[in-house]
Amino acid sequence: MDIALAAGLLATPLGKLLVGLVALAAVVLVGRIVLSVAWKLLLAAIVVVGALYTAGVLL
Template sequence: MTALPPLLATLPALLLQAPLQGPLPEGILGQAILAVVAMAVVVIVGRIVLSIAWKLVIIAVGVVGLLWLVNVVGF
């Protein structure tokens, strides 16, 4: 595994401190901004998780295909 860049390593701490830097937006526009930021975080985390999941699916397909081939050949 590769080490995380320094910015990514400190990102959770920065995200926790971000709301403390200023007042939270009020009203419908403020709620919309918070919703868009929350969706962006979910999408970014989802992309990382799906990237790992696709690698696992490809490995599983290879293993199952190899087992099927061994079964067909008769070893």
């Protein structure tokens, strides 16, 4: 990106708002990916702990 274009974009309040919204969208996108992985790990942990608990109770 040209430095003059970036400086012009940040020179106006609307440009700053646009940059802020794009940055927020990037954070939300990365957050969704991280949360997707976190949910899978949490569900796997629940299954493993549930299996260990069941085995401990029955055996």
